[in-house]
Amino acid sequence: MADSPLATIRGRVLAPSPRSRTIEQWPDALVEVAADGRIAALREAPPDCTRPVTWPGAVILPGLVDAHVHYPQTRILGSASGPLLPWLERSVFPEEARFADPGYAAAVAEEMCEAFIAQGTTLAAIYCSAHPGATEILLEAIERHGLRAVAGLALMDRSAPPPVLLPAAEALAACDDLHARWHGRDDGRIRLSMIPRFAISCTPELLRDAGLRSREHELLLQTHISENPDEIEHTLELFPGSRDYLGVYEDHGCVGPLTVLAHCIHLSEDEWSRLRAQDVAVAHCPDSNFFLGSGCMPLRKALELGLRVGLGTDVGAGRTFSLRRVAAAAYDASLLRGAMVGPEELLWLATRGGARALHQDDRLGCIAPGFDADLVAVDVPARLSGPALLDALLFRHDAGPVRATMVRGRVLRGEAPTLEPGPTPGPEPSRPA
Numbered sequence: 001m002a003d004s005p006l007a008t009i010r011g012r013v014l015a016p017s018p019r020s021r022t023i024e025q026w027p028d029a030l031v032e033v034a035a036d037g038r039i040a041a042l043r044e045a046p047p048d049c050t051r052p053v054t055w056p057g058a059v060i061l062p063g064l065v066d067a068h069v070h071y072p073q074t075r076i077l078g079s080a081s082g083p084l085l086p087w088l089e090r091s092v093f094p095e096e097a098r099f100a101d102p103g104y105a106a107a108v109a110e111e112m113c114e115a116f117i118a119q120g121t122t123l124a125a126i127y128c129s130a131h132p133g134a135t136e137i138l139l140e141a142i143e144r145h146g147l148r149a150v151a152g153l154a155l156m157d158r159s160a161p162p163p164v165l166l167p168a169a170e171a172l173a174a175c176d177d178l179h180a181r182w183h184g185r186d187d188g189r190i191r192l193s194m195i196p197r198f199a200i201s202c203t204p205e206l207l208r209d210a211g212l213r214s215r216e217h218e219l220l221l222q223t224h225i226s227e228n229p230d231e232i233e234h235t236l237e238l239f240p241g242s243r244d245y246l247g248v249y250e251d252h253g254c255v256g257p258l259t260v261l262a263h264c265i266h267l268s269e270d271e272w273s274r275l276r277a278q279d280v281a282v283a284h285c286p287d288s289n290f291f292l293g294s295g296c297m298p299l300r301k302a303l304e305l306g307l308r309v310g311l312g313t314d315v316g317a318g319r320t321f322s323l324r325r326v327a328a329a330a331y332d333a334s335l336l337r338g339a340m341v342g343p344e345e346l347l348w349l350a351t352r353g354g355a356r357a358l359h360q361d362d363r364l365g366c367i368a369p370g371f372d373a374d375l376v377a378v379d380v381p382a383r384l385s386g387p388a389l390l391d392a393l394l395f396r397h398d399a400g401p402v403r404a405t406m407v408r409g410r411v412l413r414g415e416a417p418t419l420e421p422g423p424t425p426g427p428e429p430s431r432p433a
């Protein structure tokens, strides 16, 4: 017996295709949400529909997916201290050291969850600090706020100040403990990930063990690659036996379909073809890449190779929690590369693409029967439709705010009372004349 409907939402709907990087626009649709939080139906509102529009003036899209973001950098968003390596030394590591304090960690975890919900982000791939306590605090906040995350300890056992490091044995034991207690909680809403921060911060042993655990437990493995020329040079000095940056990760068992690599700006042709051969996912972080002067990732190339690509805010090098702003930065970066990626594809990447990159596309990223009702309502002027609607949604930074954010049909923020509970009537009863 199917669950009875929980609610029916009426409005303009932007529904990503499962695979084709296109968005279907429904000018007036009914989204029926079942009591189990899944979408039961998406159909056109009948001409005589009497159900009020749920969020007048808003468009409804799937929850946005942040494929790369750093919890302990929430409060240093916008901290300007130059390119990657000086920025890490001056802005990031002193801040991350503060996450040894549970009170501080808890306050920032709240701020981060609020920021996700305010921007319509329902799933995020989150790097924590090297502190097991702070990581647990973040997971608790994600659970309490009703959000989704694939998160983990940032593994670092060298090349940074001692307060932000954790010896490999302790870090891996903490990963095992968190995995045992948190992974898969609430039907997969919260998932653990192995996160060797980047090759520079990890001894070969730590890298190898992170890769091993990822494969053994089928956990996402997230890390950074080829963000900045100085970073690349230093990486190759630390791992002289590897043929290139990707080779460092390959040599330590960190590359495969579960791998999500952030940045990918300065990869060689050979590295790109190996990413494709190993079905690696890419987290594209263009706003961060602009802020640190890192360069522009060849997004069109990644897409043409058939790689799974998501968009990442990369807060705090990224200056915003808004995936819409990140999509706008991705557009700018694509033009600078001479290979435009337009708004329809970018919105697809910010929703469906992210779900695919994080291996959650069986349930997320589409508005269609069987998918979870992770939905966002965003104000866009009612007169707009077609390409102009997508342009306004992504490129007008002063345009409308997120009106409501839902995960599995539960409103995390926004105007819940206008949600009308009850089943969708078949044909709407006609009003008496």
Ligand SMILES: [Zn+2]
Pocket: 068, 069, 070, 224, 262, 314
């Ligand atoms: Zn990052």
